[in-house]
Amino acid sequence: MDRSEAENTLYEVALDSQLQEGYQGVRLILREVLRKSPLPIRDISRRTGIPVPAVSAARRELEKRKLLTRIGGATLSDAGLDLLNSIGICDQNIPSFHSPYAIPDLIQEQIIEFDVLKEKRPDPDHSLDQSHAISTTCFRRIMYCHENDAIEGRDIAILGDDDLTSLAIMIFSSRYGLKIKSLNVFDIDLRILDFVESISRKLGFEVNLYQIDLKEKLQESYKNSYDVIISDPPYTVAGLTRFAGVGAEMIKENVGGIAFLSYPNLRPVDNALFFRNIVNFGFSPKELIPGFNEYVGAQIHAGKSNMGRFFVSCLDINSSDLPSEGIYTSQRDL
Template sequence: MLHEVAIQARLAEGAEGVRRILRTVFMAEQIPVRNVAQEVGLPVPVVAAVRGELEKRGILTRKGGVSLTGKGLSVVQSELGLSCRKRFARPGVPPIPVVLKDLCGRFADIAERRPEVDVKLDQSHATPETVLRRAVYLYEHDALEGRNLLVLGDDDLTSVAVGLLAQHLEIVLGQVVVLECDGRLVDFLGVINEREGLPITVIARDLREDIPGDLCGQMDVFFTDPPYTLSGLSLFVSRGASALVPEVGKQGFVSFGRRSPDETVRAIGSLIEMGFAPVEIIPGFNEYVGAQVLGGVSQMIRLISTGKPQPLVTGTYHGALYTADLKRRRQGDRASH
């Protein structure tokens, strides 16, 4: 049954993915589909498709969210061997320190005024708590004080959170540069940086083009929350790789949604091919406002350079980049057949 449901729902994670969804529902007894998606690390539409197939088979019902029917309970107990609902705490996402509560409120006030998302650019705003958590995480890993930091795309205002945290901690940042293609954000960041006295340089740049030459090989750290696509990940990390000082131990911080096992192999493989060691991956680190494609969350991947990084993309990039680009390309391919 699990294999059949996976095939009908086109679930790349296969029968094991269906089992994880059923176990999550079993453990919770009643649970919203969005919470199921977050628990198993799949997009909400994918979980909804599996739910639909299980409802057809009388396994799940929507009463009180998602729950097992009597038949479903019998199936998970007798065929899947599940019986225990006890939960234990997992290593989780680091909370915002209490001493930074006021700073988080200050950043939230700024974030409320940022431009609306442009879905054509795969923008999706991270919550204020998430963005400040990123800044704290960078600080904890010696990626801020005296460091040259490149932020590749900044609709979340991560650079602003870094600047505010630096002020709060009374630390001196190195050079902080933002490359951003959205003119609205370039203007907004410029206004905020001037008003708050933040030492951040914002440059209008479409990352389909190479980074400015004076940034190549000059940065200690890069941060990016790239487009949802694998091509977006490869391109943005390539630009970050080009910017790093060519020696061992430089860092990259990448916020990227969980993918199917096959896509994860390709994603992590591309990072390794560029000369990065993924030394830490924290699921659910980033929470987003209404990001259905991501299931509302994405992981934080911390990278360490193993020597001179080798970007997979150099020069101008002409391929599909954003989710909308890939959809148009697939539609064009179908139309040509």
């Protein structure tokens, strides 16, 4: 197969499978299969950052063209290998090069405590895009927040706490004697607020709990009040944008603050749109870490999402300008 034929094939596969990641996405899928096969679809999604349904559609087109076969996961056929070679992709030897942000062992006992305390937590409400981060992820987040000066002496606001980030903060800061100025949990789901309240009583930790629908206009008393925003919003551009915008309103105006936003691998256009939106709210990106968060379930995103850290300096923001429709995945036109 010559190069232009190979490139055209990748291009056609992208078109026929309506893969938004396009030529580059198809190339990436085949490359990951070359580097490790057989590769289950969920692993392809994790390694490429392309959502599972999209990988699945592309795989179907690649199988139709006999470039991939399915033997305990995706495997390249001889034709597939030939295609990759003709666009220059051969490497199977160079070690992979990642950013693990590994949790130190000394945190393990805190994770065990967390697991015991969270045992009776409410089940995820998928209509609100809830899905639980694994325990390690909760502590990875807190260590990351602390590393970035976002725990000690801070007024912390958690927007949506189905992951029980507040509980991880309580355990972590108790263990190390960190003094938080105030810990504030905002959620629409009373079950979560009740659960956090019961745990905080057990631990003797003060938490402020607020039932709030983040789709509504933000109450004045919550504005201009917090140093740190932690959120893992619904995974639509509208949802991400909305939560970020509300977070920006909550940040203390005169000093600015820090936002930690978990967000999924969006389609390229959506990713650009999401960043365009939040930059316009005064979110200044400081670090973006692919695959930082891991979830129980969360099939579409192969159980992974990204972490973004932002410095937030307040510009003029008014939540009535923000979208309040189409926030949750289930409301989205698919």
